[in-house]
Amino acid sequence: MKNFSRENSVSTHKRMEILNVTNVVAKAVKESGITNGLVHVWVPHATAAIALNEHDSDLWDDILESFSQLVPIEGKYRHNAKYSWTESEQNAHAHILNCLIKPHVTIPLENGGMQLGTWQSILLIEMDGPRTRHIRVQVMGE
Amino acid sequence: MKNFSRENSVSTHKRMEILNVTNVVAKAVKESGITNGLVHVWVPHATAAIALNEHDSDLWDDILESFSQLVPIEGKYRHNAKYSWTESEQNAHAHILNCLIKPHVTIPLENGGMQLGTWQSILLIEMDGPRTRHIRVQVMGE
Amino acid sequence: MKNFSRENSVSTHKRMEILNVTNVVAKAVKESGITNGLVHVWVPHATAAIALNEHDSDLWDDILESFSQLVPIEGKYRHNAKYSWTESEQNAHAHILNCLIKPHVTIPLENGGMQLGTWQSILLIEMDGPRTRHIRVQVMGE
Numbered sequence: 164m165k166n167f168s169r170e171n172s173v174s175t176h177k178r179m180e181i182l183n184v185t186n187v188v189a190k191a192v193k194e195s196g197i198t199n200g201l202v203h204v205w206v207p208h209a210t211a212a213i214a215l216n217e218h219d220s221d222l223w224d225d226i227l228e229s230f231s232q233l234v235p236i237e238g239k240y241r242h243n244a245k246y247s248w249t250e251s252e253q254n255a256h257a258h259i260l261n262c263l264i265k266p267h268v269t270i271p272l273e274n275g276g277m278q279l280g281t282w283q284s285i286l287l288i289e290m291d292g293p294r295t296r297h298i299r300v301q302v303m304g305e
Numbered sequence: 306m307k308n309f310s311r312e313n314s315v316s317t318h319k320r321m322e323i324l325n326v327t328n329v330v331a332k333a334v335k336e337s338g339i340t341n342g343l344v345h346v347w348v349p350h351a352t353a354a355i356a357l358n359e360h361d362s363d364l365w366d367d368i369l370e371s372f373s374q375l376v377p378i379e380g381k382y383r384h385n386a387k388y389s390w391t392e393s394e395q396n397a398h399a400h401i402l403n404c405l406i407k408p409h410v411t412i413p414l415e416n417g418g419m420q421l422g423t424w425q426s427i428l429l430i431e432m433d434g435p436r437t438r439h440i441r442v443q444v445m446g447e
Numbered sequence: 448m449k450n451f452s453r454e455n456s457v458s459t460h461k462r463m464e465i466l467n468v469t470n471v472v473a474k475a476v477k478e479s480g481i482t483n484g485l486v487h488v489w490v491p492h493a494t495a496a497i498a499l500n501e502h503d504s505d506l507w508d509d510i511l512e513s514f515s516q517l518v519p520i521e522g523k524y525r526h527n528a529k530y531s532w533t534e535s536e537q538n539a540h541a542h543i544l545n546c547l548i549k550p551h552v553t554i555p556l557e558n559g560g561m562q563l564g565t566w567q568s569i570l571l572i573e574m575d576g577p578r579t580r581h582i583r584v585q586v587m588g589e
Contacts, residue, residue, distance in 0.1 A: 164306040164448040166483050166588055191561060199308050201345060201445060203485060205555050207564030209500045214404040216351045221383035222400055228374055230399045234513055239503035258506055259513045262498040262572070263405050267554075270409075271347050271443045273310060278441060280349030289406070299562060301555045302579050303445070303485060303587070304308055306448040341450050343487060343587060354544040361477045363525035364542055371518055371543045382582070405547050412551075413489050413585045415452060418581060422491030445587070446450055 167195035168301040175211075175292035180244065181223040182287045184298055188270075189277065191300035192234040197277040205267045207299065210257035210291035212264035230290070234259045238274015257290035264288060272304060309337035310443040317353075317434035321373065323365040324429045326440055330331045330417065331413075333442035340417040342446015347409045349441065351431035352399035354406035359424040372432070399432035406430060414446060451479035453584040458574035459495075463515065465507040466571045470583055472554075473561065475584035484560040484588015489551045491583065494541035494575035496548035501566040514574070518543045541574035548572060556588060 167192040173182060189205055204213055234256045246252030269287065270274070271278040281284075287296060311333040315324060346355055358364070376398045380425055393436030410427065413420040421427075429438060453475040472488055488497055500506070500540060518540045530536030552569065555562040563569075571580060 164309075166448075168555060199310075201343075201443065201485075203553060203555060205562065207562060207567060209564065209566035215408055216400055216404055219384060221387050222397060225382045225384050226396045226401050226404055233375060235518060240509045242503060242509050245505050255506060255509045256502055259510050262500055262510055262570075264550065265407065265552065266567070267501055267552070268407065268409070269345060269411055269553055271310060271345060271441055278347065279350060280351065280439075282351035283349060283408070286404075297564075299555055301485065306450075334506065343485075357550055358546055361526060363529050364539060366524050367539045368543050368546055375517060380581065381508055409486060410549065410551070411488060411553055411559045413452060413583055420489065420491060422493065422581075424493035425491060425550070428546075 164305050165197055166288065166303050167197060168299060169194060170297055170299045172295050172297055174295055175259050175289035177292055180225045180289040180292055183284045185285045186289045187298055188285050188300050192277060192302055195302040195305045197302045200272050200302060201204050202270040202272050202277055203301040204285060205299040207297055208266060209261050210254050211296050212261050212288045213268050214264055214286045214288055215268055215283045216286055218284040230260055254291040260290055306447050308445050310441060311336060312439055314439055315429065317431040318390055319434055321369045322431040322434055325360050325426045326429045327427045329440055330442050334419060334444055335399050337444040339444045339446045342414050342415050342444060344412040344419055346353050346427060347441040349439055350408060351403050352396050354403050354408050354430045355410050355430045356408055356424045356430055358428055360383055360426040364438045372402055378437050386426055391397040396433040402432055441445060449481055449589050451481060453478060456579050456581055458579055460510060460534060461576055462574040463511045464576055467502050467568045468571045468579055469569045471582055472584050476561060476586055479586040480527050481586045481588045484556050484586060486554040486556050486561055486571060487582040487585040491581055493545050494538050495580050496545050496550050496572045497552050498548055498570045498572055499552055499567045500569045500570055502551050504507045508528035514544055538575040544574055
């Protein structure tokens with residue numbers, strides 16, 4: 164059994180934004196030479212997250228709008244008040260959403276292919292951009 | 306170290322519904338012959354999800370009601386409007402909830418037993434049924 | 448490839464509380480002797496959960512307050528009504544939040560170090576304390 168990992172960077176361009184990173188992950192899986200096992204996708208971030216869902220930019224707007232209604236960007240957050248002197252730390256909403264969405268997904272790999280369903284793309288959910296985000300792909304298997 | 310996977314189907318009968326699929330997973334784990342490692346439970350779906358919680362149908366009603374309050378089935382969703390001609394695509398709420406709940410769980414396996422707590426069953430959360438849903442069980446270990 | 452697991456206990460002191468358990472996990476990882484692979488952190492509980500986020504007690508208060516607004520402790524829950532005779536079962540809110548946050552995280556391990564970002568600590572989220580909670584750390588790799 165083998166273990167392979169690769170880290171890539173992507174740039175986000177908005178405060179809240181969804182990017183399809185399936186190709187970034189698929190490339191690392193191919194490089195790994197591993198064909199059966201688990202693919203773990205990880206972002207080392209507390210204000211961005213990873214999900215699996217449909218490639219549909221209209222839906223992505225729905226997702227981000229819903230998230231913003233659940234946990235508003237503007238709010239009476241202690242974290243934001245403490246760092247009120249710096250615009251880059253007005254991001255409690257993103258930290259809270261990260262605890263719900265989580266910064267990772269684990270995908271089954273069989274015969275060289277990630278077992279994604281028809282409507283499953285790997286999505287990076289930016290909640291405090293624009294920033295450079297790191298995506299770590301780890302493949303364990305044989 | 307070995308890698309085993311098995312896919313099973315289950316039928317759901319309501320729009321929003323919770324099914325206990327612990328037995329489906331336990332059967333695949335037993336078949337695998339693997340006794341120590343990780344059990345990865347995966348649904349290749351964007352409108353159903355997997356969670357771990359108590360087997361209590363009253364609680365399941367509470368969970369589904371709470372989810373519907375957080376992300377209402379009826380709403381001004383761009384995804385639904387775009388596909389307004391087809392009833393089967395009025396499911397943005399399910400896509401959004403899937404991003405939060407996620408379509409997978411990973412369970413420790415020791416001495417042949419999944420290390421589920423007393424109040425942890427493996428639950429399929431249907432959010433856009435009724436449908437046939439696929440559950441993939443992958444076991445890695447020895 | 449090796450598989451190692453260790454279970455530890457921690458005590459919580461409030462109804463809703465966040466504890467940083469990174470050191471508990473790091474100690475088990477070191478004990479494992481495994482330096483490359485995956486670290487799986489699991490709580491066998493339906494009313495506590497595991498997340499990854501910043502070590503900032505002000506932010507933790509924000510997170511818990513936001514969770515309580517999303518899924519109020521007091522509510523017309525069937526689960527609570529059924530067990531109205533026992534105070535220890537007035538916890539539907541915690542079960543519901545557990546389905547969203549989930550009781551586990553999986554962290555990449557490389558060269559002996561968990562690949563946590565600067566703002567990522569491993570957080571136990573207590574939602575129905577005070578209680579003794581069990582944290583299981585499983586390491587697979589080489």
